[in-house]
Amino acid sequence: MLPHKNSTLGPALAVGDLNNDSLEDYIIGGAIAQPASLYIQKENGTFVPYKMSVFEQDKFYEDLGIAIFDADNDGDQDIYIASGGNEFVDGAESYQDRFYENKGNMTFQRIKTAIPETRISGLEISVNDFDQDGDLDLFVGGRLSPKKYPYPSSSRILENQSINGLTKFVDITDQKLSSLKDIGLVTTSKWVDIDGDSWEDLIVAGEWMSVRFFKNNSGKSFTEVTDQVFMADQRGWWYDIEKGDFDNDGDMDLILGNLGLNYKYQASEEKPFRVYLNDFDENMTYDIVLSYKSDDTEYPVRGRQCSSQQMPAIKEKFDDYNTFASASLEEIYSNKMLEESLNYEITSFGSVYLENKDGVFHSKPLNYEAQFSNINSIVVKDVDSDGNLDAILGGNLYNAEVETPRNDASYGVWLKGNGKGEFKAFLPRESGLVMRGDVRNMKIIKVKEETHLLVAKNNQALQQIKIN
Numbered sequence: 001m002l003p004h005k006n007s008t009l010g011p012a013l014a015v016g017d018l019n020n021d022s023l024e025d026y027i028i029g030g031a032i033a034q035p036a037s038l039y040i041q042k043e044n045g046t047f048v049p050y051k052m053s054v055f056e057q058d059k060f061y062e063d064l065g066i067a068i069f070d071a072d073n074d075g076d077q078d079i080y081i082a083s084g085g086n087e088f089v090d091g092a093e094s095y096q097d098r099f100y101e102n103k104g105n106m107t108f109q110r111i112k113t114a115i116p117e118t119r120i121s122g123l124e125i126s127v128n129d130f131d132q133d134g135d136l137d138l139f140v141g142g143r144l145s146p147k148k149y150p151y152p153s154s155s156r157i158l159e160n161q162s163i164n165g166l167t168k169f170v171d172i173t174d175q176k177l178s179s180l181k182d183i184g185l186v187t188t189s190k191w192v193d194i195d196g197d198s199w200e201d202l203i204v205a206g207e208w209m210s211v212r213f214f215k216n217n218s219g220k221s222f223t224e225v226t227d228q229v230f231m232a233d234q235r236g237w238w239y240d241i242e243k244g245d246f247d248n249d250g251d252m253d254l255i256l257g258n259l260g261l262n263y264k265y266q267a268s269e270e271k272p273f274r275v276y277l278n279d280f281d282e283n284m285t286y287d288i289v290l291s292y293k294s295d296d297t298e299y300p301v302r303g304r305q306c307s308s309q310q311m312p313a314i315k316e317k318f319d320d321y322n323t324f325a326s327a328s329l330e331e332i333y334s335n336k337m338l339e340e341s342l343n344y345e346i347t348s349f350g351s352v353y354l355e356n357k358d359g360v361f362h363s364k365p366l367n368y369e370a371q372f373s374n375i376n377s378i379v380v381k382d383v384d385s386d387g388n389l390d391a392i393l394g395g396n397l398y399n400a401e402v403e404t405p406r407n408d409a410s411y412g413v414w415l416k417g418n419g420k421g422e423f424k425a426f427l428p429r430e431s432g433l434v435m436r437g438d439v440r441n442m443k444i445i446k447v448k449e450e451t452h453l454l455v456a457k458n459n460q461a462l463q464q465i466k467i468n
Contacts (some may be wrong), residue, residue: 001287001288001289001290001302001306001307001401002149002288002401003275003290003404003443004271004299004397004399004401005086006085006086006144007085007086007087007122007354007369007398008398008399008438008459009064009085009123009143009440009456009457009458010029010031010062010063010440010456010458011028011029011030011031011038011063011082011083011440011456011457012014012027012028012029012063012064012065012066012081012082012123012248012439012441012456013026013027013028013029013066013440013442013443013454013456014026014027014067014068014079014443015068015409015443015444015445015454016067016068016069016077016266017077018038018040018076018077018079018102018106019040019106020075020076020077020421022208023041023042023043023446024041024045024131024320024446024447025038025039025041025058025447026038026039026047026253026445026454026458027039027066027068027079027445028063028462029064029065029066029420030055030059030062031062031063032059032060032061032065032085032087032094033059033060034059034060035055035056035058035059035304036051036052036055036058036063036066037049037055038055040051040329041336041447043448043467044447044448045181045447045450046334050106052108054100054108054109054110056088056445057110057342058098058110059456060094061081061094061096062085062087062094062120063081063082063083063084064082064083064084064085064123064143065081065082065084065123065125065140065141066079066080066081066107066125066307067079067080067081067121067125067138069125069126069127069136070136071101071114071135071136071160071162071167071169072101072162072165072167073134074102074164074165076101076102076104077102078099078100078101078108078167079099079100079102079108080097080098080099080100080115080125080138081097081098081099081100081150081361082097082120082123082125082140082141083095083096083121083123084121084143084144085121085124085125085146086121086144086146086147086149087146087189087298088146089146089147089424090121090128090145090148090238091119091146092119092146092280093119093315095119095120095122095411096117096118096119096380097115097118097122097123097140097148097251098110098115098152099111099112099114099115099167099169101167105367107170107316109169112257113168114167114168114169115158116156116169116170117230118157118168118171119154120140120142120153120156121143121144121145121146121153122141122143122153122161123139123141123143123186123187123351124139124140124143124155124187124188125138125139125140125141125417126139126187126190126191126261128187128191128200128370129365130191130199130202130219131159131219131220132199132202132215132219133160133219135160135162136160137158137159137160137169137310138157138169139155139156139157139158139189139202139204140155140156140157140160140185141155141187141188141189141204141206142154142155142156142160142164142183142185142313142389143184143185143186143187143206143364144193146230146284147286148277149185149288150185150207150277150288150342150344150434151273151277151286151342152183152184152185152206152464153182153183153184153185154173154180154182154185155173155174155179155180155183155184155186155204155401156171156173157171157176157177157180157222158170158171158172159172159176162347172333175221175347176193176220176222177202177214177221177222177380178464179212179214179224180204181262183204183206183209183212184207185206185207185208185209185243186205186206186209187205187206187207187238187239187240187311188204188205188206188238188239188240188241188404189202189203189204189205189241189242189275189337190202190203190242190243190254191203192243192252192254193251193252194213194215194229194356194359195215195226195242195245195359196245196251196359199216199217199218199219199323200214200216201214201215201222201225202214202215202216203254205236205238205241205256206238207237207239207449208237208275208344208346209235209236209237209238210233210234210235211230211234211238211241211256211354212224212226213225213229213230213361213467216230220453222420226293228360229359229360230354230360230361230363231360231363232351232363234347234348234363235344235345235346235347235350236255236256236258236259236346236348236350237258237259237346237349237374238257238258239257239258239374239375239376239377239395240256240257240376240377240378241254241255241256241257241378242254242378242379242380242391243380244380244389245389245390246355246388246389246417246421246422246423247355247421248388248419248420249356249457251356251359251457253353253354253355253356253361253421254353254354254356254361255351255352255353255354255366255378255380255391255393256347256351256352257351257374257375257376257377257378257393258347258348258349258350258351258352258374258375258395259374259407260349260350260351260370260371260372260374260395260407261349261350261368261371261376261403262371262372262373262407263349263373263407264404264405265301265346265349265404266292266349267292267345267346267347267348268294268347268348269347269348271292271293271294272293272345272346272409273290273291273345273346273349274290274291274292274298274340274343274344274345275288275290275291275343275344275345276288276291276333276341276342276343277291277341277342277343278337278338278340278341278342280311281310281311281312281313287310289302289329289341290302291336292327292330297328298328298329298330299327299328299329299331300329301307302401302403302430303321303324303325303403304318304324304325305442306319306401306402306403307324307332314332317332317362318332320392320465322450350357350360350365350366350368351365351366351371351374351375351393351462352364352365352366352376353365353366353421354424366415366423367423367424367425368414368425369417369425369427370393370413370425371409372409373395373397373407373408373409373410374395374396374397374407374410374412375393375394375395375398375410375441376396376397376439376440376441377393377394377395377440377442378392378393378442379391379392379394379442379443379444379453380393381451381467383414383467384416384445386417387419387420388416388418389417390414390415390416390417390423391414391415391417391423392412392413392414392415392453393410393412393413393415393432393437394410394412394439394440394442394455395407395410396408396410396437396438396439397438398437398438398459399438399458399459408438410426410434410435411427411428411434411435411436412433412434412435412439413426413427413433414426414427414433432464432468433438435455435457435463435465437457437458437460437463438457438458438460439455439456440456440457440458441456442454442455442456444467445447447466450466451466451467452466452467453465453466453467
């Protein structure tokens with residue numbers, strides 16, 4: 001009954017200079033039983049794999065988030081990897097995140113005491129010195145509660161309290177931002193100075209979630225200001241947030257990737273798309289029901305066959321396909337069960353541009369070419385060196401449920417900015433940007449004097465594209 005698989009959310013991808021030779025290297029995450037892979041850039045611009053014994057030892061984790069940063073202020077880059085997936089039971093050791101300290105000379109050591117023992121299936125990591133004390137802190141998003149989709153997961157803020165070369169991250173979520181407990185299925189986050197007070201605020205979004213804005217109170221605490229800075233309560237299947245001053249007015253605007261408008265699932269304020277979670281057949285396991293509205297009546301998205309395979313009592317209640325097809329959601333599952341369910345609704349699947357006007361964000365739909373498929377990853381860069389920021393969009397969703405064709409209409413889109421918060425979309429035949437496959441992550445990497453784009457796809461080879 002899932003709308004898509006939750007076991008194919010990777011691979012993670014991160015770029016950084018890991019051997020201090022002033023050349024950028026990259027790490028691509030591994031699935032379960034597959035270690036993460038590190039590639040070192042050589043002076044001739046090629047990349048060679050570098051075998052990491054600590055990655056091999058930890059290959060039975062699924063790597064869904066990677067951050068490369070200097071955690072202990074010793075001048076070299078360390079590695080934080082978020083473990084995730086849906087294969088194990090909630091709280092399993094395989095959901096424990098990992099921190100690898102760079103000891104120099106390409107030697108990395110996993111330091112278990114550096115991070116809290118928190119076993120949450122995660123994906124998102126964003127790095128920022130939110131308290132401006134000179135070291136880098138972390139936001140780590142909880143992607144899902146295993147086996148209980150779409151039950152909300154908890155996210156956390158880890159404050160860097162390293163001292164005398166001993167790396168230590170402390171979970172200060174309860175003290176500074178307790179709203180992150182059970183916040184939802186977080187896919188993306190961004191640190192942005194919303195109001196120009198020189199303290200970077202936190203923006204969080206995810207699947208079945210609204211975009212949430214948290215003001216940084218001078219590093220002492222966070223206050224949710226969503227209602228003040230973003231009037232539209234726009235729930236979506238948000239996959240990525242990127243920031244940039246797209247209208248050249250001195251503040252940061254946002255681009256948010258959603259499911260897109262070219263999919264079987266459609267949503268509007270008048271006809272929302274909903275999900276319900278409950279033990280509908282009372283057999284001690286969670287069931288989910290997706291629904292849509294036709295006129296004023298709510299119907300299940302999934303048909304009798306799939307629904308009855310999950311909940312066999314449906315076959316007894318509805319003898320044939322015709323009676324099931326004409327039955328409303330209430331008639332199938334009962335009004336009482338639906339009212340007792342955890343439920344969310346989506347009012348728009350459109351990807352959007354949020355223009356920052358004096359600390360308040362105004363939503364505009366992205367170009368229709370950007371709505372052909374979902375947007376999993378966004379790169380912001382002035383591609384054509386005209387002084388205006390552009391955006392590169394990558395996406396698709398191959399692992400949809402069996403009754404829905406996969407989302408595969410995107411080959412990548414270059415949105416050329418005009419410096420006024422407007423974009424012109426260039427399709428692959430016009431731009432030369434062609435990314436076939438289930439794109440999950442993209443990163444810019446410097447290769448000698450050139451700028452390249454790394455594209456990580458689920459169950460496919462990494463792609464490297466030169467930006468001319």
